Amino acid sequence: MTYKTHARIDGPLVMIGFGSIGRGTLPLILRHIDFDRDQFTVIEPSSEYAGLLAEHGIKHLQLALTEANFAETLRSLFPNGQGFVVNLSVDVDSIELMKLCQTLGVQYIDTVVEPWPGFYFNSPLPNAERTNYPLREKVRALGKSYPGGPTAVSCCGANPGMVSWLLKEALLRLAADTGVKADPKTQADWALLAMTLGVNGVHIAERDTQVSARPKPQGTFVNSWSVDGLLSEGYQPAELGWGTHEKKLPPNGHKFKSGPGYAIWIDRPGADTRVRSWCPDVGPQFGLVVTHNESLSIPDYYTVWDGPRALYRPTCHYAYHPCPDAILSLHETNGAGKLPENKHILTADEITEGGDDLGVFIYGHAKGAMWYGSRLTIAEARALAPYQNATGMQVTSAVLAAMVWVAENPRMGFVEADEMDHARCLEVQRPYLGRIECHYTDWTPLQNRINRFAEDRDDSDPWQFTNFLAV
């Protein structure tokens, strides 16, 4: 089979980290990006997949990047003021890498604003500062120092990343379906469109149904993607973009004391903060408000300003239903009150059925609510590309799309997914997303209760966050 080459990358191509997402991204890069094979280096401390790299003729620098060695290491790999860093690692500070890449004249992409070790666990910081808001604000502030610098994409996998592109398609679809004229070009146009459509909020609504025939072993945390990744973000405080229609903070909810204030945080772990949400496969379901960059970038991007006052902003957060084994793992981990000793990522081979539905659930508009997203089964994922399950495929294909866009737009400075060309990115990614579907529903979070119990309920407005939250 031949694949379309979407772009060429000149100079050294360095991938940092070769975990489940790195391995899954590899075949997509090989298929769709033109580059010099002898210029491709993977920096990865583990030797577990050294054979795979050797097989593909890719250099393996077996090393853990640290505060002490990262600058020297990367300087030596990029001697000529060109090249590309694909950062898919954990425990390597994204902001430090982004600064260095600007200095080296190198393009950059990552999927999360990752800090050095010591932030996610056992941190001396107060909870307000263990959120993503200060991390993102730091990236945004730094970006202002590098206008027109080498393009550096912050936080672009499936989510954060792809979901911002899907949101734009969803808004255009909603505009078309409700007879609203729409031809947004700028950030202000898009924000105005969301306001005009009456969108109160956006869930990043995911249902992962991938299962294996082996019951989850007791004491092992099982997930369909990085266990460390889920634990890190899951035990940050829950965090969400805070819409202008919201009347009341949730219990233990806090505003941020500085910055533009598009978000709030809740003083409980995202991995244990449930909301009522909706996905096409099952309808109403619980999702977890795990903090993510898109919960911040989307409300920021879609704010309509009236001078210093936010006239409009949607609420936005992740509503994540992980795979069944991860639900059990979180229950076990929360119940034990300590991090798991054993970790396992379900491979495409061992998953017997299920898939991943990942999209945006936008609510409050003329048609009530709409889910718009990718529905990809494990069987489809297996047929599309090696080394990954459905969850991985949605991430790696977004990384590919972003790399293509960066190659085509090499001097944009710091950007997030919301600021990229969603149509071009989805054009590249779409073959890997299974079915992109649009579902309208008349469900609201005020519906469906088994008996009646005490709850903080606002019957005058179904779309208040208080109605979604199930504590």
Added chain:
Amino acid sequence: MTYKTHARIDGPLVMIGFGSIGRGTLPLILRHIDFDRDQFTVIEPSSEYAGLLAEHGIKHLQLALTEANFAETLRSLFPNGQGFVVNLSVDVDSIELMKLCQTLGVQYIDTVVEPWPGFYFNSPLPNAERTNYPLREKVRALGKSYPGGPTAVSCCGANPGMVSWLLKEALLRLAADTGVKADPKTQADWALLAMTLGVNGVHIAERDTQVSARPKPQGTFVNSWSVDGLLSEGYQPAELGWGTHEKKLPPNGHKFKSGPGYAIWIDRPGADTRVRSWCPDVGPQFGLVVTHNESLSIPDYYTVWDGPRALYRPTCHYAYHPCPDAILSLHETNGAGKLPENKHILTADEITEGGDDLGVFIYGHAKGAMWYGSRLTIAEARALAPYQNATGMQVTSAVLAAMVWVAENPRMGFVEADEMDHARCLEVQRPYLGRIECHYTDWTPLQNRINRFAEDRDDSDPWQFTNFLAV
């Protein structure tokens, strides 16, 4: 193999309900109780297991007992003022059956105070009245009308039931291990012993680890025992015996407005009310505060009165970790906000591994905390008796033990498990309980947190309910 006959039952023996517990109880009755085979009738509306009954030469009255037909039906089955009713049904009012059995001169046992349909779901009653407290108070009041009547055991399966016997063994063990002299004979003696030992509270602490090789089908509620049973009690309000050491009601917690007030209720479903608890297999774990009769009978039985004032009473509640498929089912059901359409009970054949640890976790005493209970694997259960998994075996063997005790004590009027001879009952039951183990631990609910989040925490006393509750 020959089995010891423990008792003889004269006259008609009628089992109402032939679900998973009825079927599992059958072989134990056949083994250990002497009765006339042609006097045994099972009343069960379903024909699913008619063949099994026929095989054993047991009459099958295929009928659903209702308010309209129950009295006439039972009158015709007990014409001679003797016999025994084993009520293992759902949707048949226990209190009405108990009254009728007194009139008919018939012994009686059940495992729950079951109401007619309309109580558990879609009830017009306020939540305070959908609890077990008023049901139990009604039984206790009724019992006062029948002193020396035919013995009628209310609520005697594994829990409620067996756990009350285990609690007595545990208290004697704790007394021996801490050098406290103990020879309790009366209720007052037992209550005084618990007070002397400094027991602040009792969890009925269960961990069910039974799993099958088939992943839980989406949309199907899977459990290791009656799905209807779990749903019924799980969507009653959480309810617990309220110790005299407790300083503060939990959020949405309420005292009862009438009666002796040994319990409180929480205005949230027990199936969604988590406590930090402890079981020997895994150590710290979440348990669910599903309401149960033992959460009421134990604090009532162990109250030390000083005139009208309760001088001492332990906190007591269920801390139930159901099997993994039931955890997933509850997450799905709570998230959907509606009852499941499909239900499945895991059979002994399809369970591949795991077992059920069910015991009492008693805390606050000189040795900190102790778990004492039955640890029974699926392999052991399969080897012991047909038609049941480990969970069922702990219930059915308690029903057997209670039947034996009733046969030996035929005119005790209304009793609960706490009032029976625990030593005799456990003597009958023990061969079916796997290993009875005693574990001390220095764990407290103040230990083990992943990062720190807002919580209502009382560091001055680890054994306050507020420290156990994880909302």
